[in-house]
Amino acid sequence: METTTSTLAPDATASAAAAPPARRSNLLRRLGGFGPSGLLGLAVLLFWVLAALLGPWLLSHSMAAAGTSNVFAPISAAHWLGTDYLGRDMLARVIEGARYTVGVALLATLLASGTGTVLALLAAASGRWIDAVLSRGLDTLTAIPSKMFALIMVAGFGSSVPMLVVMAGIIYVPGAYRIARSLAVNINALDYVTVARTRGEGTLYIMLREILPNIAGPMLADLGLRFVYVVLLLASLSFLGLGIQPPVADWGSLVRENIGALAMGGASVIVPALAIASLTIAVNLVIDNLPGRSARERGAR
Amino acid sequence: MGAPLTVQGLSICAGANTLVDNLSFSVQPGEVLALIGESGSGKTTTALALMGYARHGCRISAGRVQIGDTDVLALDAAQQRSLRGRTVSYIAQSAAASFNPSRTIMDQVVEPTVIHGLCKRAEAEAKAVQLFRELALPDPETIGARYPHQVSGGQLQRLMAAMALIGDPELVILDEPTTALDVTTQIEVLRAFRRVVRERRATAVYVSHDLAVVAQMADHILVLRNGRMSELNATGQILAAPADDYTKCLLAAARPAVRASGQASGDSELLLDVQELSCGYGAVDAKGQPAKIILEDINLKLYRGQAIGVIGESGSGKTTLARAVAGLLKPCHGTVMFDGHALEPTLQQREREQLRRIQIVFQMADTALNPSQTIWRILARPLQFYKGLRGEPLKRRIHELLDLVKLPHTVADRLPGGLSGGQKQRVNLARALAAEPDLILCDEVTSALDTVVAAAVLDLMAELRRELGVSYLFISHDLHTVRSVCDEIVVMQHGRKLSQVARADYERGPHHPYYQLLARSVPELRQGWLDDMDRAAAAATPSTRKALA
Numbered sequence: 001m002e003t004t005t006s007t008l009a010p011d012a013t014a015s016a017a018a019a020p021p022a023r024r025s026n027l028l029r030r031l032g033g034f035g036p037s038g039l040l041g042l043a044v045l046l047f048w049v050l051a052a053l054l055g056p057w058l059l060s061h062s063m064a065a066a067g068t069s070n071v072f073a074p075i076s077a078a079h080w081l082g083t084d085y086l087g088r089d090m091l092a093r094v095i096e097g098a099r100y101t102v103g104v105a106l107l108a109t110l111l112a113s114g115t116g117t118v119l120a121l122l123a124a125a126s127g128r129w130i131d132a133v134l135s136r137g138l139d140t141l142t143a144i145p146s147k148m149f150a151l152i153m154v155a156g157f158g159s160s161v162p163m164l165v166v167m168a169g170i171i172y173v174p175g176a177y178r179i180a181r182s183l184a185v186n187i188n189a190l191d192y193v194t195v196a197r198t199r200g201e202g203t204l205y206i207m208l209r210e211i212l213p214n215i216a217g218p219m220l221a222d223l224g225l226r227f228v229y230v231v232l233l234l235a236s237l238s239f240l241g242l243g244i245q246p247p248v249a250d251w252g253s254l255v256r257e258n259i260g261a262l263a264m265g266g267a268s269v270i271v272p273a274l275a276i277a278s279l280t281i282a283v284n285l286v287i288d289n290l291p292g293r294s295a296r297e298r299g300a301r
Numbered sequence: 302m303g304a305p306l307t308v309q310g311l312s313i314c315a316g317a318n319t320l321v322d323n324l325s326f327s328v329q330p331g332e333v334l335a336l337i338g339e340s341g342s343g344k345t346t347t348a349l350a351l352m353g354y355a356r357h358g359c360r361i362s363a364g365r366v367q368i369g370d371t372d373v374l375a376l377d378a379a380q381q382r383s384l385r386g387r388t389v390s391y392i393a394q395s396a397a398a399s400f401n402p403s404r405t406i407m408d409q410v411v412e413p414t415v416i417h418g419l420c421k422r423a424e425a426e427a428k429a430v431q432l433f434r435e436l437a438l439p440d441p442e443t444i445g446a447r448y449p450h451q452v453s454g455g456q457l458q459r460l461m462a463a464m465a466l467i468g469d470p471e472l473v474i475l476d477e478p479t480t481a482l483d484v485t486t487q488i489e490v491l492r493a494f495r496r497v498v499r500e501r502r503a504t505a506v507y508v509s510h511d512l513a514v515v516a517q518m519a520d521h522i523l524v525l526r527n528g529r530m531s532e533l534n535a536t537g538q539i540l541a542a543p544a545d546d547y548t549k550c551l552l553a554a555a556r557p558a559v560r561a562s563g564q565a566s567g568d569s570e571l572l573l574d575v576q577e578l579s580c581g582y583g584a585v586d587a588k589g590q591p592a593k594i595i596l597e598d599i600n601l602k603l604y605r606g607q608a609i610g611v612i613g614e615s616g617s618g619k620t621t622l623a624r625a626v627a628g629l630l631k632p633c634h635g636t637v638m639f640d641g642h643a644l645e646p647t648l649q650q651r652e653r654e655q656l657r658r659i660q661i662v663f664q665m666a667d668t669a670l671n672p673s674q675t676i677w678r679i680l681a682r683p684l685q686f687y688k689g690l691r692g693e694p695l696k697r698r699i700h701e702l703l704d705l706v707k708l709p710h711t712v713a714d715r716l717p718g719g720l721s722g723g724q725k726q727r728v729n730l731a732r733a734l735a736a737e738p739d740l741i742l743c744d745e746v747t748s749a750l751d752t753v754v755a756a757a758v759l760d761l762m763a764e765l766r767r768e769l770g771v772s773y774l775f776i777s778h779d780l781h782t783v784r785s786v787c788d789e790i791v792v793m794q795h796g797r798k799l800s801q802v803a804r805a806d807y808e809r810g811p812h813h814p815y816y817q818l819l820a821r822s823v824p825e826l827r828q829g830w831l832d833d834m835d836r837a838a839a840a841a842t843p844s845t846r847k848a849l850a
Contacts, residue, residue: 213673
């Protein structure tokens with residue numbers, strides 16, 4: 001709790017320049033709205049985001065990544081999280097991997113949810129054949145198993161970082177589309193959308209102004225869940241050797257590389273697995289405890 | 302059979318708010334007490350507390366509720382559970398939402414006796430059939446085998462009464478049991494309820510916002526306002542000589558008031574001319590006829606400044622007519638002439654100027670206003686869209702509109718969720734007025750509002766019509782409302798126009814029998830109205846009654 005307030009403090013002072021004290025207390029109040037488990041999630045999430053952003057800078061200060069003969073070393077003062085199968089420091093490897101896991105997953109999730117939401121809004125607001133074409137088209141995509149699809153994509157285009165982002169994005173568009181569409185179709189039938197339509201508003205206005213703000217809450221919750229799916233997909237692809245390629249590694253590849261530690265009793269296989277678990281749980285804690293998610297429906301301001 | 306009910310110092314809180322404040326009253330065995338008040342006055346909260354129940358987030362903080370010899374609030378949860386459905390039973394507003402759609406009616410009606418182990422299943426069923434007969438349900442022997450969707454709304458409401466009465470409760474709570482029904486159905490249900498309550502000498506608490514209905518049912522009336530008792534007295538006394546100001550206000554709102562138009566129809570120009578209009582839903586066949594015809598051959602003339610009421614029961618096609626005029630539904634036959642020009646059948650084909658001149662106001666203010674937009678944005682949009690207003694003129698116009706509908710300027714920054722039902726309906730009207738339309742289609746604009754609030758909205762609409770000269774096509778199921786604002790009434794049934802009655806002829810006959818049935822079914826604000834109706838119905842020969850139904 002202490003860490004989160006202190007890390008966010010510079011943010012608050014920066015915005016305080018624009019609108020003095022009210023803004024600051026507002027931010028603190030919103031933070032309080034997360035509740036204890038939400039704040040815990042927020043702290044863990046911030047930790048990993050900072051690790052991803054500051055990782056290279058931190059690592060240049062610390063010990064060289066070069067290996068020693070000391071493979072699968074247990075946790076010690078020299079190597080806080082032990083060493084991997086080449087004797088490299090595990091802490092450095094995990095922090096380096098955060099960049100790929102958090103970065104690629106975040107981009108892919110935004111891509112999937114963004115595309116899915118936009119297509120869903122288009123389908124709901126224009127209806128008729130556009131809806132039919134989009135829905136059936138994306139249903140077809142759902143029919144292809146995601147691992148199989150990833151395998152084909154990697155075989156065809158190699159496994160560069162942009163390719164992984166696009167691939168994970170495509171795999172998760174249909175799910176986001178389905179949810180956004182069912183929400184949007186319900187909103188579309190409400191009287192205020194009908195009123196906008198009788199006013200002569202265009203499809204774009206109805207999509208963005210009338211429908212989108214009212215499905216944003218649930219879609220945000222869905223974004224969090226989808227992020228978890230993407231992290232797990234990337235981890236499992238890396239485990240299969242199809243994801244991020246050595247020598248760099250995301251957390252999934254770290255688990256695979258160090259699978260031998262299971263027999264040796266080293267910490268190096270458990271640590272990246274725990275990192276994956278902590279990130280996914282943290283994201284869900286944050287999303288579940290988003291303050292004021294339903295406040296609007298209750299009429300709060 | 303009924304037991305006396307005594308309530309002393311009942312208070313119910315939700316967090317720091319007091320919903321019901323120190324309420325005391327008593328009901329003698331076999332008497333009916335009505336709880337009346339606007340929404341949010343604590344009627345239902347009080348009624349539920351009589352069973353020892355508080356809704357989620359609420360807490361019964363003080364007081365005593367005594368039914369017969371039982372102190373309800375002193376019982377533990379298990380004892381209260383055995384009390385409910387046996388000693389006290391509850392009839393909710395929406396029977397459709399209270400029945401399980403996947404079980405037969407009989408299963409659900411005898412459920413209280415099964416849960417409490419009162420008698421054998423066969424005995425319970427025999428008793429249920431007896432109750433069905435008392436409640437004047439059709440086919441009492443076999444109706445129990447049906448599922449809830451196979452009976453009408455009015456029948457379902459009576460079946461719920463049977464469910465409540467099967468355990469021979471000492472106290473029956475009826476919570477707005479007829480509010481969701483059409484007038485013609487309401488009268489039958491009221492009749493059945495009253496007979497059962499009288500014959501069984503049950504003690505009853507009747508919750509309602511409709512004084513005219515309550516006047517038929519209750520021996521005493523308790524007027525609630527903001528959780529406090531405004532007045533408690535015998536029904537006759539309340540109706541004849543109310544002591545409290547708020548009671549007077551309620552009575553005034555419930556009495557029909559004619560709101561003059563100030564405009565004579567006929568000598569002004571023809572604004573809307575609906576010619577041979579037919580509409581329907583579903584797939585269109587080779588002859589251009591849709592699968593289900595909703596409207597057939599409607600002809601209607603509306604002159605500038607006139608207000609025409611369209612009335613009929615649910616399913617009569619009233620709303621479809623408004624949708625066709627607005628361009629939301631493409632007619633399969635006929636034309637809509639507006640100010641001398643034929644309107645295109647669909648919205649996309651109409652010009653912006655045509656769209657501006659016809660605005661629509663919906664029934665449910667909750668769904669008619671976008672919950673994520675402030676009132677400012679809701680009102681600004683039509684002004685920007687049609688007139689391109691911005692900056693200072695926009696601000697001035699929004700303030701003008703808020704003044705026009707009598708809302709303070711401060712609501713502009715709020716979201717719809719922070720407004721009351723009446724305020725939302727005013728915003729709804731203001732948005733329509735922002736377009737400066739010639740015609741406003743009003744779809745049941747007051748149905749979701751309390752009597753006092755609805756009366757204020759109707760006053761406002763009449764005033765706007767006088768000042769701005771807008772015309773209304775006023776759709777409602779409530780003859781009382783329509784008569785008070787409209788110059789002419791169009792009566793619809795099963796998608797057809799039955800007759801058109803001018804204001805001057807409201808009280809004079811002869812009218813179409815269906816109009817007369819509707820007119821007679823509106824409860825009058827006096828005691829004994831329902832008895833008179835019963836006598837009239839008994840006098841009428843069965844054949845004419847059948848013809849009316």
